[in-house]
Amino acid sequence: MTKTQQFEQQTKALIDNIKKVCANFGLGNDGNEFKVITQVFLYKFLNDKYVFELKKLDKRLSDVDNWEDVFATFSEKEVAKLNMRLKPSVAKIRPDHFISSLFNSQEKPNFAEIFDTTLTDIAKDNSDIFSVLTEGGEKIVLFENLSKYVTDNRDQFCKAIVNKLVDFSFENIFDEKFDFYATIFEYLIKDYNTNSGGKYAEYFTPHAVSKIMARCLVNGEVNNATCYDPSAGSGTLLMNLAHQIGEDKCTIYSQDISQKSSSLLRLNLVLNDLVHSIHNIIKGNTILDPYHKQANGELEKFDYIVSNPPFKLDFSDFSADLETKANQERFFAGIPKVPAKKKESMAIYLMFIQHIMYSLKDDGKAAIVVPTGFITAQSGIDKKIRQKLIDEKMLAGVVSMPSNIFANTGTNVSILFIDKANKGDVVLIDASNLGETIKDGKNQKTVLTHAEEDQIIDTFNKKEAVDDFSVVVSYDDIATKNYSLSAGQYFEVKIEYVDITEQEFDSKVKGFETSLRNMFSESKTLETTILQRLGHLKYEK
Incomplete structure (x- = not known):
């Protein structure tokens, strides 16, 4: 198995794990399931992309295993300078919004609220770049409160989501190309690509x-x-x-x-x-x-x-x-x-x-x-x-x-x-x-x-x-x-011609004559039989 195939399997496994969490908390085949899965997937992707780009900019983060401990020592001014050097396409994530921070906050009360606030804060911080507009000019931001789609045990639902994210990293696949992401994207939305109740009704172009x-x-x-x-x-x-x-x-x-x-x-x-x-x-x-x-x-x-x-x-x-x-x-x-x-x-x-x-x-x-x-x-x-x-x-x-x-x-x-x-x-x-x-x-x-x-x-x-x-x-x-x-x-209608000798021609004609005589004979016999049977038909009340 190649490195790319291994990453693809791991990424698909992450998607499946998020779907299992949704199913376990009553969102299986629910119309809101796709919102949870796609937004959680995007949050994880943006989180890891930010970290990946930070490590490229500062060797103090790339050369150590405990990069988060090192990053925690950076002053606000140092973090701001790093953020300014990032490409505009990279979402800016505050340290307290890292997935690792969420993981370490699971014992706090009202964890669902912490989880939701993390996502909505990231959406606000990056709304200028990542918002989709309506024709009326309203912004549709990256994330919304996801725990609201679960009726009970919202804290446990959010903890289960975070636990699926923390042991996985996108950092090794950011150098992959179009075909990889096309495959992952199609897998991500495959269960919502049907025209039935509660599903995402889009004809996905092959x-x-x-x-x-x-x-x-x-x-x-x-x-x-x-x-x-x-x-x-x-x-x-x-x-x-x-x-x-x-x-x-x-x-x-x-x-x-x-x-x-x-x-x-x-x-x-x-x-x-x-x-x-x-x-x-x-x-x-x-x-x-x-x-x-x-x-x-x-x-x-x-x-x-x-x-x-x-x-x-x-x-x-x-x-x-x-x-x-x-x-x-x-x-x-x-x-x-x-x-x-x-x-x-x-x-x-x-x-x-x-x-x-x-x-x-x-x-x-x-x-x-x-x-x-x-x-x-x-x-x-x-x-x-x-x-x-x-x-x-x-x-x-x-x-x-x-x-x-x-x-x-x-x-x-x-x-x-x-x-x-x-x-x-x-x-x-x-x-x-x-x-x-x-x-x-x-x-x-x-x-x-x-x-x-x-x-x-x-x-x-x-x-x-x-x-x-x-x-x-x-x-x-x-x-x-x-x-x-x-x-x-x-298209041209083409007729194929085959050269044959005079003897072959005469032979084919005689064959056609014999076949026709046999068919004519069978026809006369069938005609006689039908007329005889018609003559025997009688009317009965």
């Missing part, structure tokens, strides 16, 4: 899809890029995009209507060394009130946009508010109708596509997960959007994914790639036959191999035509096909 989107969007050196997701969820797409560009070469912007999503995205940013972007994470309604704007009030334009928007949603309470002149340009193809009987089936994703097209810079690029039906719809808003993409030459390509690539939705999906600078050909890929089907809980899920992921990415980036897999077509070709973006409609 890493294969996220990786394909990022690597097809970013192909070469990029600097100072702005990256945006208008329906960010927990940030899987943004994290893959930032990793492909370089975490220090991009700034993240997002908006999502869910406070849970925004909190989890913040955690994802902390884990992936993107703390500098936390103040751009907005909790709010993107379609009704997009937050990110320029100084003149116009919507901000971005270099890269990624999105896996909700496909269907009841937007009936807000749709009338969108019928304004200001939104006519943004929603150029129109606003989907609200179904009279099933309001929740309103095709909200069509509004996200239009919002994304409007929010791109003149040379911007985007990748959007869409229902595969979008790429061939013969009328309505779907076709109007495709027509604009073709007529204004801003489509890079489409990748149609295998069925069940998302385990929790049966909708077939494709990835729509937009590139406002692409005035050349368009690549269309049909990857629907790739992958293998596995069981994921009660659902079937299709999983791509790394080789298949690379096949899609390389074919797209090289704009290669591969038999029965991909085609490279012009904008004019697409227009003549009624703006269809389905690769299958452009």
Whole structure:
């Protein structure tokens, strides 16, 4: 077992231990369980990160085993100087807020209050850097009182949590890279990634899809890029995009209507060394009130946009508010109708596509997960959007994914790639036959191999035509096909010819004649038998 694998096992074991504590105190499968687990995990991570950075700055702390005793001798002035030298992305933790301090305070009365105060004080001390904003400007801070979610034995609950944290350290894994933290993050929220009562209802974008989107969007050196997701969820797409560009070469912007999503995205940013972007994470309604704007009030334009928007949603309470002149340009193809009987089936994703097209810079690029039906719809808003993409030459390509690539939705999906600078050909890929089907809980899920992921990415980036897999077509070709973006409609129908001799030809013809004569004979026999039996039928009352 490698060092990284060992750390991964230990980190997952910590998460499991926190979940066990929650279960033992009545929070198992409770809607608030995820708040406790994610916030405790983040507290531990920030605590250890602070200590890790202190030790790098001062050898008196790094060269001894009892660093806390040494640190306790530092004056307030010395601590303040060290804090000033820390990177802005490091949360400042007071000595009395260390996990070790909590551990040593367990015998004090009202320990739950001490525990809660520790977390809320850390949140206040670091609110300028680590707070998520609502569209109204309210700050959602790092931590809240967690003991309130337990009805009885709150002191014992908080002690049990601290006891799970004290013997574990993140210090050995801060040098790990994206793949490690992506795995840990997915494990951290895996029990809340279902659409059922009390669970975190987010469609978690599979890493294969996220990786394909990022690597097809970013192909070469990029600097100072702005990256945006208008329906960010927990940030899987943004994290893959930032990793492909370089975490220090991009700034993240997002908006999502869910406070849970925004909190989890913040955690994802902390884990992936993107703390500098936390103040751009907005909790709010993107379609009704997009937050990110320029100084003149116009919507901000971005270099890269990624999105896996909700496909269907009841937007009936807000749709009338969108019928304004200001939104006519943004929603150029129109606003989907609200179904009279099933309001929740309103095709909200069509509004996200239009919002994304409007929010791109003149040379911007985007990748959007869409229902595969979008790429061939013969009328309505779907076709109007495709027509604009073709007529204004801003489509890079489409990748149609295998069925069940998302385990929790049966909708077939494709990835729509937009590139406002692409005035050349368009690549269309049909990857629907790739992958293998596995069981994921009660659902079937299709999983791509790394080789298949690379096949899609390389074919797209090289704009290669591969038999029965991909085609490279012009904008004019697409227009003549009624703006269809389905690769299958452009595949050539090939008929294979085999040279045979005259004798082989005569032999095959005679074989066909013999077979037909036999079938005709059997048909006559069957005809006679049926007529005879019909003649014997009699009417009886």
